[in-house]
Amino acid sequence: MRPDADGLESATEGSSDASDGGDDHRPDPAEYDRACASSETQLSDRLKGAFVLLVGFSSATMALQGGASARAIGLATIIGLVAGAALVWYLQTIFD
DSSP states (O other), X not given: OEEOTTSOEEOOTTOGGGGSOSGGGXXXXXXXXXXXXXXXXXXXXXXXXXXXXXXXXXXXXXXXXXXXXXXXXXXXXXXXXHHHHHHHHHHHHHHO
């Protein structure tokens, strides 16, 4: 086997690797598990971030509907983001 232009290994015509049954195309189980775990972690991190943003912007929306000033709306947003992050941290410590 030698690397081709893409950096992938390919069998040469006279190579003995071509007659081994063609098992080179099967994925490595450990690599597959790492890829699945990585995608689950990315999804989990995205959901956590979305939850924090939801809490932060919902507090800003409540302040806006209450007729608050721009400074109060900004403060409510910051406090909501901090509260959302604290809630995600708390829930993560409970369920992990």
